[in-house]
Amino acid sequence: MHFQQAMDEFLLYLKIEQNYSDHTLRSYEYDLTVFHQFLERHKRSNDLQDLNRSVVRRFIQDQMAGGKMKPRTMQRRISSLKSFCNYCLKERMIDTNFMAGxxxxxxETKLPVYMNMEELKQLFTSLEQTEHPLSLRSESMFKLLATTGMRRQEIIDLTWEQLDFYNETIRIYGKGKKERLLPLHSVVVPVLKRYKASL
Known part of the structure; x- marks a missing residue:
């Protein structure tokens, strides 16, 4: 079967049987059209049975050449091709999975962006001026995060028993049940005391 014919049937299947949105359908259509244009541009066979892994890998190399294609866009195109291939296998249009492997x-892993001291001061000021039933809790949480380097889950799991106001320390139970004792910064102690008294 010709690639274009199979592609038209696949898109119809997504629209009628899977009830995909117009936006999703356009994405699939665009990705598959780009692949079809690659086949024609490089004078490759348009017959479904002639598709194989090496052709797909050549397509990926062609798309990524020059570094203009973002990996996330290529991931979406490969996902579209895999869905198309699975449909063709299910409908017995092809005998082998040309997307296997x-x-x-x-x-690219994006590095976290940290707040500078001025931004941190602005956040603290904003939290201190907020009048809301949960404002003290929010202020306590953000000041703990900023001054101790605690992880999000460690804040979630935190209990009052872990806080020692007399010695101004906090006992943290981290990954693998590892314990560490951290000093409580002077900026956070009065907030925590006020929050505890308000409960």
Missing amino acids: VKAPKS
């Missing part, structure tokens, strides 16, 4: 390029 094809992996998408990894996305």
Whole structure:
């Protein structure tokens, strides 16, 4: 079967049987059209039975050449091709999975962006001036995060028993049940005391 014919049937299946949104359908159509144009541009066979992993890998290399294609976009195109391939297999249009073993390029890991001291001061000021039933809790949480380096889950799991106001320390139970004792910053102690008294 010709690629274009199979693609039209696949898109119809997504629209009628899977009830996909117009936006999702356009994404699938665009990704598959880009692949179809690659086949024609490189004078490759448009017959479904002639598709194989090496053709798909060549397509990925072609798309990623020059570094203009974002890995996330390529991941979406490969996902579209895999869905299309699975449909063709299910409908017995092809005998072999031409997407088997094809992996998408990894996305670049973005480094976290940290607040500078001025931004942190602005956040603290905003929290201190907020009048809300949960404002003390929010202020306590953010000041603890900023001054101790606690993880999000450690804040969630925190109990009053872990706080020692006399010695101004906090006992943290981290990953693998590892314990560490941290000093409580002078900026957070009065907030925690006020919050505890308000409960």
